[in-house]
Amino acid sequence: MLHGFTSSGAGWTDALRRWTPRFRIVAPDARGHGRSQRFTDQELTEPDFAVMTRDAAKVIQDLADNSPQQPLVVVGHSMGARVALHATEDHADRVSALVLEDPVWHLDYPSQPIKRYEAIVGEQVSATSVEHEFQRLREQHPSLPPEQLWEASLAGSQTDPGLAARVAAPERDWRTSLNMLDVPTLLLASDGGSVDNKQLAAVNRLNPTIQTTIIPNAGHSIRADNPDAYYRAVETFIERQLN
Template structure:
């Protein structure tokens, strides 16, 4: 694990392992790069796997105030610059998917391909925007631990909570370490994000879309909005919003096959 200074007094904490073509994996809200810890060992056998903690999450810097998705995307481009990555594959889970779409919209020339895991190109509905503000209020009034206690169990397949008890516990522990100001900043970024379904429709790059059939947060129909010969739609069975923890081996295989489909030049 490495701390990379992106700009003065702002750093991202990253994992960086393996050799070969680079793939950057982005985690979701109140997560960290540890969300990917069961997927990385399989991928790093063939690829260079870079897993940042997003702005405001994990061990990365957590400035106060509202963030924007564009700002978080700029962080990833700045990170790629620091790592001297001219081109790479970018795959984002949930919040990380929103960041990925912003990169794809503005920096497509830097990508071999991109993917969304349990994410969507749609903007927040009015109800969802209201819920973001309620989330901010809960974090401010009750603290991050109680907020994460309510959030995390909803991310897993409700029928398999006992089976995934260890993963749920790990996701809770990861969430507890989210700086409160980081969670607030990211919640406000998600609330204000624009609709980027057109980015998915217009791209000619290889596009990976992975949904879970038991996802209570982002149902498959909110992700599978684009079709084409360059689009891979994968529906994981008996999986909620946390495929990288619920079925890590299958997730690694899906990402590995997608990497093979991306032209590396």
């Protein structure tokens, strides 16, 4: 399970609680996030997602090697969905199914440089701003575990400022990756998220085997905004692929 920008593996706490009885869950902190190592100066010069894609691919490879008889499902949100797509593309023979939750894609210029949104990260985060963020998230997502909301509030302070400050072009054109993808895939969009109708049309045109589902009453964080619909869609898809 691969998280989004300025999040961490602890952001999956609700999913861990729900799925741990059935699945072995691996939810790493991406490079430059949570408790993972920071980017080196050299790594910050690489195309966006390149280092994180290699990291995720290594996790996929290790899991597949250690449990070769077990199906492997890769789930990603936002930045993590983009990383999940590329890492799965590199190890399609190891992955049984792929779930992409509202990946951040550019349509007209899929390889254009990415300018990070103005999130407070690193040493700029204060105790007051963390507390304010916690209160905001608790009001917005009252069903999420308090410890998950607290970890989400802290995640900005754990994000590498070097990653947040830079402008870098994505590693690959997502349209090429989708066109070549040969792994059962569920793409979750919402009525208020990043993936719009033009992108959904492009996905359906590029690779009609990809299942697309639009979750209502949700924004970019579909799982947090409409958990019942999110889990229903993901669990139905996974059960279909693994049975």
